[in-house]
Amino acid sequence: MSKEQPIEGGVVLDPGSGHGLPLSRTLLEDGFVIHAIDASPGMVAAFQRYLPQARVTCEPAENSGFFGRQFDGILAWGLVFLLDEAAQRRLIRRAARAWNPGGRFLFTAPAQPCTWPDAMTGQAGVFQRPTAGGGGEDARPR
Secondary structure, three states, X not given: OOOOOOOOOOEEEEEOOOOOOOHHHHHXXXXXXXXXXXXXXXXXXXXXXXXOOOEEEEXXXXXXXXXXXXXXXXXXXXXXXXXXXXXXXXXXXXXXXXXXXXXXXXXXXXXXXXXXXXXXXXXXXXXXXXXXOOOOOOOOXX
C-alpha cells in the first residue's frame, strides 16, 4: 500500500488500530481513506482525537462487521498474533470476505510460535501459528 503502487479506490481497514499513529495517519496523509476498529474505548478516543477525518468504531476486530463494506486493503499491524487461534481464524476469514478483488491483506506475526510479556497489559502474550484451514496462502472462501 504505497503511492508507487496505489490500490484503486484507496479505502483501507485498520483493525486493531490503536490510536492510529503512525500507520493510519501516514495512509491518510498519502490520500487513503481509513476505517479503523479497536476494542479499547481509550484507543478509539485517542484515534478520534488524532485522526478526526477517519471513521473508527469500538469493537473486537474478530467479531466486527467491518463497517458493512469492502476494502482495497486491510492492515492488521500488531493484532493477529495477540488473538487466540479461534479468534485468528474468525478475523482472517472475515478479512478474506472484506477485501475487494486485487486488494491486499497485510498483517504481522512472528515466524515461530512464542510467548512474551505484554508491555501494555502485563499479561503473557502467546502466538501459535494457525493450523491448516486458518488462512494460509489464500483465506478466501471457495
